[in-house]
Amino acid sequence: ATVVRREDYAAPAYWIDTVDLCFDLDPAKTRVLNKMRLRRNPVVPAQALRLDGEELNVARVLVNGAGCSFKIDGNQLVLESLPEGHEPFDLEIFTICVPEKNTQLMGLYVSQGTFFTQCEAEGFRRITYFLDRPDVMASYTVTLRADKSKYPVLLSNGNLVDEGPLPDGRHFAKWVDPHKKPCYLFALVAGQLVAREQHIISRSGGKHQLQVYVRPGDMDKTEHAMNSLIASVAWDEARFGLPLDLERFMIVATSDFNMGAMENKGLNIFNTKYVLANAATATDTDFANIESVVGHEYFHNWTGNRVTCRDWFQLSLKEGLTVFRDQEFSMDLCAEPSARAVKRIEDVRVLRTAQFPEDAGPMAHPVRPDSYAEINNFYTVTVYEKGAEVVRMMQTLVGRDGFAAGMKLYFERHDGQAVTCDDFAQAIADANPDSDLARLLPQFKRWYSQAGTPHVQAEGVYDADARSYTLTLSQSCLPTPGQALKEPFVIPVSLGLLSADGQQLPLQLAHWTHAEEGSRTLVLTQASESFTFVNLDSAPVPSLLRGFSAPVVLECHYTDAQLLTLLASDPDPFNRWEAGQRLALRRALLAILNEGPVTTEPLDGAFIGAMREVLRHPQLDAAFKELVLTLPSETYIAEQLAEVDPQRVHAVREAMREQLASALQDDWVWAFETHKDNGAYKPDPIGTGRRALAGLALGMLCVAARHTGDAVWPGKAYQHFKNASNMTDRFNALSALVVSEHALAREALTRFHALFRDEALVLDKWFALQAGAPDRNGNVLPAVRKLMTHPDFNIKNPNRARSVIFSYCSANPGAFHRTDAAGYLFWSERVMELDAFNPQVAARLARALDRWKKLAEPYRGAAREAIARVAAKPDLSNDVREVVTRALA
Ligand code: B3K
Ligand code: ZN
Numbered sequence: 001a002t003v004v005r006r007e008d009y010a011a012p013a014y015w016i017d018t019v020d021l022c023f024d025l026d027p028a029k030t031r032v033l034n035k036m037r038l039r040r041n042p043v044v045p046a047q048a049l050r051l052d053g054e055e056l057n058v059a060r061v062l063v064n065g066a067g068c069s070f071k072i073d074g075n076q077l078v079l080e081s082l083p084e085g086h087e088p089f090d091l092e093i094f095t096i097c098v099p100e101k102n103t104q105l106m107g108l109y110v111s112q113g114t115f116f117t118q119c120e121a122e123g124f125r126r127i128t129y130f131l132d133r134p135d136v137m138a139s140y141t142v143t144l145r146a147d148k149s150k151y152p153v154l155l156s157n158g159n160l161v162d163e164g165p166l167p168d169g170r171h172f173a174k175w176v177d178p179h180k181k182p183c184y185l186f187a188l189v190a191g192q193l194v195a196r197e198q199h200i201i202s203r204s205g206g207k208h209q210l211q212v213y214v215r216p217g218d219m220d221k222t223e224h225a226m227n228s229l230i231a232s233v234a235w236d237e238a239r240f241g242l243p244l245d246l247e248r249f250m251i252v253a254t255s256d257f258n259m260g261a262m263e264n265k266g267l268n269i270f271n272t273k274y275v276l277a278n279a280a281t282a283t284d285t286d287f288a289n290i291e292s293v294v295g296h297e298y299f300h301n302w303t304g305n306r307v308t309c310r311d312w313f314q315l316s317l318k319e320g321l322t323v324f325r326d327q328e329f330s331m332d333l334c335a336e337p338s339a340r341a342v343k344r345i346e347d348v349r350v351l352r353t354a355q356f357p358e359d360a361g362p363m364a365h366p367v368r369p370d371s372y373a374e375i376n377n378f379y380t381v382t383v384y385e386k387g388a389e390v391v392r393m394m395q396t397l398v399g400r401d402g403f404a405a406g407m408k409l410y411f412e413r414h415d416g417q418a419v420t421c422d423d424f425a426q427a428i429a430d431a432n433p434d435s436d437l438a439r440l441l442p443q444f445k446r447w448y449s450q451a452g453t454p455h456v457q458a459e460g461v462y463d464a465d466a467r468s469y470t471l472t473l474s475q476s477c478l479p480t481p482g483q484a485l486k487e488p489f490v491i492p493v494s495l496g497l498l499s500a501d502g503q504q505l506p507l508q509l510a511h512w513t514h515a516e517e518g519s520r521t522l523v524l525t526q527a528s529e530s531f532t533f534v535n536l537d538s539a540p541v542p543s544l545l546r547g548f549s550a551p552v553v554l555e556c557h558y559t560d561a562q563l564l565t566l567l568a569s570d571p572d573p574f575n576r577w578e579a580g581q582r583l584a585l586r587r588a589l590l591a592i593l594n595e596g597p598v599t600t601e602p603l604d605g606a607f608i609g610a611m612r613e614v615l616r617h618p619q620l621d622a623a624f625k626e627l628v629l630t631l632p633s634e635t636y637i638a639e640q641l642a643e644v645d646p647q648r649v650h651a652v653r654e655a656m657r658e659q660l661a662s663a664l665q666d667d668w669v670w671a672f673e674t675h676k677d678n679g680a681y682k683p684d685p686i687g688t689g690r691r692a693l694a695g696l697a698l699g700m701l702c703v704a705a706r707h708t709g710d711a712v713w714p715g716k717a718y719q720h721f722k723n724a725s726n727m728t729d730r731f732n733a734l735s736a737l738v739v740s741e742h743a744l745a746r747e748a749l750t751r752f753h754a755l756f757r758d759e760a761l762v763l764d765k766w767f768a769l770q771a772g773a774p775d776r777n778g779n780v781l782p783a784v785r786k787l788m789t790h791p792d793f794n795i796k797n798p799n800r801a802r803s804v805i806f807s808y809c810s811a812n813p814g815a816f817h818r819t820d821a822a823g824y825l826f827w828s829e830r831v832m833e834l835d836a837f838n839p840q841v842a843a844r845l846a847r848a849l850d851r852w853k854k855l856a857e858p859y860r861g862a863a864r865e866a867i868a869r870v871a872a873k874p875d876l877s878n879d880v881r882e883v884v885t886r887a888l889a
Helices: 216-221 223-240 284-299 312-332 337-360 381-414 421-430 436-444 560-569 573-593 605-616 622-629 634-639 646-663 665-675 685-708 712-723 727-739 744-755 760-771 780-787 798-809 822-835 839-849 859-871 878-888
Strands: 014-024 030-040 049-052 057-063 071-073 076-079 089-097 107-111 114-118 137-147 153-156 159-166 170-176 188-191 194-201 207-214 248-254 267-271 455-463 468-476 491-498 520-524 528-533 541-544 553-556
Touching: 057 076, 114 248, 114 267, 137 153, 137 188, 153 170, 188 267, 194 216, 194 223, 207 216, 207 223, 216 223, 223 248, 223 284, 223 312, 223 381, 248 284, 267 284, 284 312, 284 685, 284 727, 312 337, 312 381, 312 421, 337 381, 337 573, 337 622, 337 634, 337 685, 381 421, 381 436, 381 491, 381 520, 421 436, 455 541, 468 491, 468 520, 491 560, 541 553, 541 560, 560 573, 560 605, 573 605, 573 622, 573 634, 573 646, 605 622, 605 646, 605 665, 622 685, 634 646, 646 665, 646 685, 665 685, 685 712, 685 727, 712 727, 712 744, 727 744, 727 760, 744 760, 760 780, 760 798, 780 798, 780 822, 798 822, 798 839, 822 839, 822 859, 822 878, 839 859, 839 878, 859 878
Parallel strands: 014 137, 207 248, 248 267, 455 553
Antiparallel strands: 014 030, 030 089, 049 076, 057 089, 071 076, 107 114, 114 188, 137 170, 153 188, 159 170, 194 207, 455 468, 468 528, 491 520, 491 541
16 A cells, blocks of 8 residues: 655645536436536646546546546546646546445445435545545535435535426436535435424524434434534634534434544534434433534534645644534533533543553554555544644633634635645734744644653652742653654643642742732743742642643652642642542552452552542532542553553452442442432533432442342342433443343343334444443353344444444453453454455454553463454455554554
8 A cells, every 4th residue: 555645745736626516316326427627737747637536437538528538547537638728628527336335435325225425535536536635625516316206305515506306206406515615525415304404593693594404213313413503603603703604504414424423514414323312312421422523513614614624634733623622612511610620521531541542552643644554544533632632732822812813813814725734823823922832833833743642740849948849840752653752842731739738829930029829831841841939838739730731641749648638629620530530540550560369459548538528529519529439441541551461450440449339338329319310301511410420329339239249229220220211311220230240231131122122323322331341251252242143233334333343342451351362353353344345444443452562461462463363364455454554563
């Protein structure tokens, strides 16, 4: 496979100004007539036109209406004798494709009898020959023709300008997109769909029609998506002054989709998972995810569509920025500051359990990568979530208003253009000329070019005579593939100081004239820097990196007493949570690194007491308590170790959970009883938090019961499961039974399946719960193999494949890492099986063994062998080939 390099970027030799597409839709044979108006790019030396195309049959090529010679060179159609000069010319290409055979779900495909498209990153070339690159932006007119009874709804980007009947029971619809766009934002949908509709008038008086299209039986699950869309439109206008620029904005849901959703101009296409929800079928987490994905795709309308990427290396230009925007959106929708903090903690948890491992593994790459073999492999947590953190640091450095001013300048400069990450950073800096960001911009941009997670070491020394405290911050970053040495980053460190009894102390650096209350942000730019705070009567407890002000690993030798102070009193909720995680992590690591068998009591009285305090706290809210009382994940714990024995990590975390369950039994009972009833279901932060804490409590009570053999709590869980009035409570109760392996779990699972046999998204949960179940005697892998023979299992459906295969390989380390290597064998079989029809999904699964080099024997050798087995397959896709090659490098 050829490697594409960022430094090789060259402007296109031709521009495509207009595209007129006409589709005769037929699953077995779709005809696509593509009429383009092109012109040579005057700044590029004259050369042949090379159009991209994949799995297309060419029937005809006309230049200015006359037949012309062309050749096919691999995946390109090459036209050598085009009119000379810079006058525009017409090119007409007629091709045929076979949507029903499209199992990759890239390009034009059929899902449950309905046509859908997915073009990002390079799917448009599977529909017609084109300059399939984001810097070629054209005006589109699209005519769809299809059988009227099978495909009554015909949708594409922009506005419907004409529609009507055709002979033989067919009909047509003609759409014009008023905005120029790159071809990756093209979309069409044709099938039997119904829509929830809402007309809105925006702040600035614009009238718009919003629609959410679903299959006929799903209308009762569209209200939340519509409300999320309405909220998104209002938020972007209020916070950034960015209005909806279309008369009509559509969301369409499909159950066959490789990822979450796609921001096609005016016609977003979504995985049903991120559209459909009602109280009976969706959990609070589903509701929250829908809100943020609907927001995310909508916000792309400006950050991605109006201003797009020059090339795919700039992907984070739109993705990092848009994740940042959807995170801010969800936070701004929270009425309480504590709910904002809960959202921040959840986002950081994703970053640290998924992105930090990526940044330390074989697929590590900068936020703006330098090369790729397959661009689809770079839709990563680094480009998305770390990219969002980079944008967040910019906001921290210039302030919220300064950031809004920077966004304004960005759109003034670049609306309608395809630009780079540099252009974005420059606009934010230029709008804030006196900021640290402007002063440090070239160094700040190392966040885009250097991979790896920086480590920041903090050392504090208190001088009683001088009444001063000197904090020394040092940074370093380990090598990543292709980058041996790293230059220092610009690291904003928000901090405060507390007294030993938890009072917030005034902050005064030696050269400041007066003290400040609360938090300050220091900016670390050197490998090591010291900051001296004055007027302190006793040694302070530093609260560092408040709100997780930079995506780094903070190493600070806190005493337990200091962490307990932070956990009890830090006014910064993030660091309060973080202190609890550090206390738990320290105990986990001690138990893991101890010689001999795993202790049954890794926790001490002080830790348990502190957890009880939080759980019983009269002021803290339930959502925050649930986060504090949840132990660090096995993945996160494993990342802290030089060599990982996954079974030992699992055993220690289980022992901690069992101890916490038993030691706090009365408190869990109290928590369950006082949080379980929430009245009418509302997926708001308060109700969500209460259900989360009640769910955790019930789970813990069942864990404790497993120990004692007591039947009361499993019995209550079963009742709760049966009588639940919403999916969150029902699923939490079901998980409590499955996780504690109680005999009632079987019965509950059977009942659950019977209740929801026609709800695909609920069945996904049913499969996932079983594939993710605890493994106490090697029973999970056989159960997973059996689930794959279940009549409801279908490996071709990505959601279903993920619910079984990924839940086992990527989310169940205690069951996947087996000493007999059978988990890895299963993984290699599935990667190869999936790769034969859906390389994108296969390549995601291939990433499950990214961290194999960190494993202890016998896991490491077995994992290597499994990866080598995949790599030895001769006809692998580019996607999987790139992942396994990097893993073995
Ligand atoms: N931009 C799409 C992702 C496309 C992935 C292509 N492999 C969804 C999103 O980030 O909003
Ligand atoms: Zn996105």
